[in-house]
Amino acid sequence: MTEQPILEVKHLQHIYMKGTPLEHHALAGVSLKINKGECIAVIGHTGSGKSTLIQHVNGLMRPQAGDVVVDGMDLADPKIDIRLLRRKVGLVFQNPEDQIFEKIIGDDIAYGPFKMGLPIKEVRDRVKWAMELVGLSFEEMKDRATYALSGGQKRKVALAGVLALRPDILVLDEPTAGLDPRSRNELLERLKTLNKKENMTIIFVSHNMEEVAYMADRIYVLADGRNLVDGTPEEVFVEAEKLREHYIGTPDTVEILAQLKAKGFAVRQNAYQLEEAANEIIALL
Amino acid sequence: MKSLPYFNKREMRKIAGFEFELTRNITIGQYVPTGSIIHRMDPRIKLAVFTLLVISMAICDTYVGNFLALMFACLLFYISRIPISYGLSGVKPAIPFILLLALLQLLFYSEVASGGEVLLDYGFIHITTDSIRLVIVSALRFIEIIFISSVLTLSTSTTQITHGMESLLRPLRTVKFPVHEFALIITIALRFVPTFALEMEKMMKAQASRGAEFGTGAWWRIVQRTKDVFPIIIPLFNVAMSRAEDLVLAMESRCYVPGRERSVSKKYKPSRTDYAALMFCIAFAIVLLTFPFPY
Amino acid sequence: MALPLIQVKNLSFEYAVNQTKIPVLHDISFEVKPGEYVVIIGHNGSGKSTLSKHLNGILTPVSGDVVVNGWNTKEWSSMREIRQKVGMVFQHPDNQIVATIVEDDVAFGLENLEIPPSEMKERIDFALASVGMNEFRNRPPHYLSGGQKQRVAIAGVLAMKPDCLVLDEATSMLDTHGRNEILKVVRKLNDEGMAIISVTHHMSEAAQASRVIVIEKGRIIMDGTPREIFQQEEELKRLHLDIPVASQMARKVQSHHHDFNGTLIHNDEIVKEVVRLSQREVPVI
Numbered sequence: 001m002t003e004q005p006i007l008e009v010k011h012l013q014h015i016y017m018k019g020t021p022l023e024h025h026a027l028a029g030v031s032l033k034i035n036k037g038e039c040i041a042v043i044g045h046t047g048s049g050k051s052t053l054i055q056h057v058n059g060l061m062r063p064q065a066g067d068v069v070v071d072g073m074d075l076a077d078p079k080i081d082i083r084l085l086r087r088k089v090g091l092v093f094q095n096p097e098d099q100i101f102e103k104i105i106g107d108d109i110a111y112g113p114f115k116m117g118l119p120i121k122e123v124r125d126r127v128k129w130a131m132e133l134v135g136l137s138f139e140e141m142k143d144r145a146t147y148a149l150s151g152g153q154k155r156k157v158a159l160a161g162v163l164a165l166r167p168d169i170l171v172l173d174e175p176t177a178g179l180d181p182r183s184r185n186e187l188l189e190r191l192k193t194l195n196k197k198e199n200m201t202i203i204f205v206s207h208n209m210e211e212v213a214y215m216a217d218r219i220y221v222l223a224d225g226r227n228l229v230d231g232t233p234e235e236v237f238v239e240a241e242k243l244r245e246h247y248i249g250t251p252d253t254v255e256i257l258a259q260l261k262a263k264g265f266a267v268r269q270n271a272y273q274l275e276e277a278a279n280e281i282i283a284l285l
Numbered sequence: 286m287k288s289l290p291y292f293n294k295r296e297m298r299k300i301a302g303f304e305f306e307l308t309r310n311i312t313i314g315q316y317v318p319t320g321s322i323i324h325r326m327d328p329r330i331k332l333a334v335f336t337l338l339v340i341s342m343a344i345c346d347t348y349v350g351n352f353l354a355l356m357f358a359c360l361l362f363y364i365s366r367i368p369i370s371y372g373l374s375g376v377k378p379a380i381p382f383i384l385l386l387a388l389l390q391l392l393f394y395s396e397v398a399s400g401g402e403v404l405l406d407y408g409f410i411h412i413t414t415d416s417i418r419l420v421i422v423s424a425l426r427f428i429e430i431i432f433i434s435s436v437l438t439l440s441t442s443t444t445q446i447t448h449g450m451e452s453l454l455r456p457l458r459t460v461k462f463p464v465h466e467f468a469l470i471i472t473i474a475l476r477f478v479p480t481f482a483l484e485m486e487k488m489m490k491a492q493a494s495r496g497a498e499f500g501t502g503a504w505w506r507i508v509q510r511t512k513d514v515f516p517i518i519i520p521l522f523n524v525a526m527s528r529a530e531d532l533v534l535a536m537e538s539r540c541y542v543p544g545r546e547r548s549v550s551k552k553y554k555p556s557r558t559d560y561a562a563l564m565f566c567i568a569f570a571i572v573l574l575t576f577p578f579p580y
Numbered sequence: 581m582a583l584p585l586i587q588v589k590n591l592s593f594e595y596a597v598n599q600t601k602i603p604v605l606h607d608i609s610f611e612v613k614p615g616e617y618v619v620i621i622g623h624n625g626s627g628k629s630t631l632s633k634h635l636n637g638i639l640t641p642v643s644g645d646v647v648v649n650g651w652n653t654k655e656w657s658s659m660r661e662i663r664q665k666v667g668m669v670f671q672h673p674d675n676q677i678v679a680t681i682v683e684d685d686v687a688f689g690l691e692n693l694e695i696p697p698s699e700m701k702e703r704i705d706f707a708l709a710s711v712g713m714n715e716f717r718n719r720p721p722h723y724l725s726g727g728q729k730q731r732v733a734i735a736g737v738l739a740m741k742p743d744c745l746v747l748d749e750a751t752s753m754l755d756t757h758g759r760n761e762i763l764k765v766v767r768k769l770n771d772e773g774m775a776i777i778s779v780t781h782h783m784s785e786a787a788q789a790s791r792v793i794v795i796e797k798g799r800i801i802m803d804g805t806p807r808e809i810f811q812q813e814e815e816l817k818r819l820h821l822d823i824p825v826a827s828q829m830a831r832k833v834q835s836h837h838h839d840f841n842g843t844l845i846h847n848d849e850i851v852k853e854v855v856r857l858s859q860r861e862v863p864v865i
Contacts, residue, residue, distance in 0.1 A: 111496075532676065548694045
């Protein structure tokens, strides 16, 4: 591909509490290359370094060793404009609803754009744009109180608060954790639309393999602060054995096919879509 | 937090990651189980000994005495099998204080420590051998006390500390002081310190990702700087409230009724070693306090 | 026939907020027998958590009764016995651990029950061993993963020797590995005779139960074995509830291949069914 990647991470390392007895290697050389408009899943067991990795993308952490380059900005360079970087990369933390602090929905979403020093008209437009994107009606909801919302709606408000920065890259840590199936499916649809219609590059951390299989164009699997496997879902799920060794599951479909394969049936183990997997079985009978 | 032009690229890599991780870099108060003889001491005796040592260190004002005390503190690290680097990392953040204190003492304490030979007399500055001694002894005291507090907290779980405190405070029950509840409250508070530290770190990062800035801008713009803290404080407060609600439910579900009698899971029985340690420390304290050291 | 451990009789409940009454549960009745494994499924806001809080008397019915082992939860005098019989584990791993060391947290309930210290050690050992956390007994809780913290919370309840364990969305904040750890412990406890009531929105957890109750808008709308429930695909879809992959797959295969059993709900059942059918159909050479 001749296109310049929008995010490139090379041999990134990070050590927490360096030089103390509690020193801990969170990242021991991770590399990623992500192109504009891709939807990327980062998966790994607790402690694999995925949270540390994504905090490097918007400069909350700077590389101790290795390189992080976001759209031409080298994060190891102390002179880059961090505010510009954080506008380019929207980072949504786990349980983002916790970070809502304004009483009124509209005010909370406007916080980011206001901090950017935008004129009031532009702020309003952005809030409206962001709210519609996450499925909250601007006219109806902007003056409502934040505390009276349900968990799923609060999460939408928090997501809109980050989207209002109009980032080129949206990074999400466990976006659906704790949501019920109804809110989860709705949120995933919204993210998919953002990726496909608005051409926003999405990087998300997840442990729900069904979700990863449904959303991701490509997957990066981390283990012990290193790249374990990467590629398209088909390429990654073939390595079911390797994933299991590192406490990472596979979608149930892959699980079933892997068991069949172990029993000597000729099935494609990476037919992870339900329809495909069912067809594999039908073909057997 | 705009950009950090005062660092070059190499220095930048050194400080990388420390912007928001202040809370994680505190080693004081972290329990390090090594199972040493100090770890196994009766917490009540340990607390009593600690109090005794701190008092005697605070009073002792001779070079030799403080040198001995420092050696003793180092010895405690050795016996407890805890790397002394823990103690040093506890001293590190205190260095600015120690230096500031030293400077103040040097400049303004000459009235108090006016004895001894005058070394320098210039304007309002009088430096005497006594004021020099005051400076050095205070710095040593600081280090000694940080060291022994480190040994205490690193070798004693917070539960043991609260249990120890509870039984040392038991006599106060006669004056209707709710000793047990007090101890439980302290335990819970200590239990949630690391939780809230991480929560705060996450909140700062999350708001910084939306463009928030902390501790920047001129100091006289107090209103602005105070407002900058709202996006952290308000969510943190909300989270604390919901955690408290959950905690109450969980405690009630496990049959907790405030004010009702509870049994104590651990009965401590001081062993011979405990009494020996106590006797030794009393002797050491008496030496520190009364022995006429020449310097 | 075993006597019911928990009887819920015509339970209705409403929250009062500034004089307006918000009804949450309507006329709910069911019984749980000793050793049963019941999963209560519903979306956030369906009333499932409110229901679970009635099972040990944290909430008491506005009308109707909840009777645990013969004690009505409305009688304050037997509250201690009720809460000792029905242990409860909550959603947030961090918010239910009281002490600064695992072992002391397990002791918390025992201290409340005024168990003599001589008996405590044995009970703590037993509880930590049954959740596989013995080697962590001297650790501070903040060094544990989410799944490990929840196991400690379960141990804290087990030490009180309950007859029934209620899990109120206890796995919803965990990653897949953590969830599987908990499910394994729960299954083991159930095999040993403990009644389990698990409130969740994860259908995969429903598959391992002996009975599933679906509630929506404060009413029980389905009650049956997992197999019976998962057959009602249309109804579950209408409620936006997930159906286990194995179940969806079985039905898909069945629609092409009528001999295939469409009521399967576990991954390994699918594998066994394929083996069974292929053995029958492969001609003996």
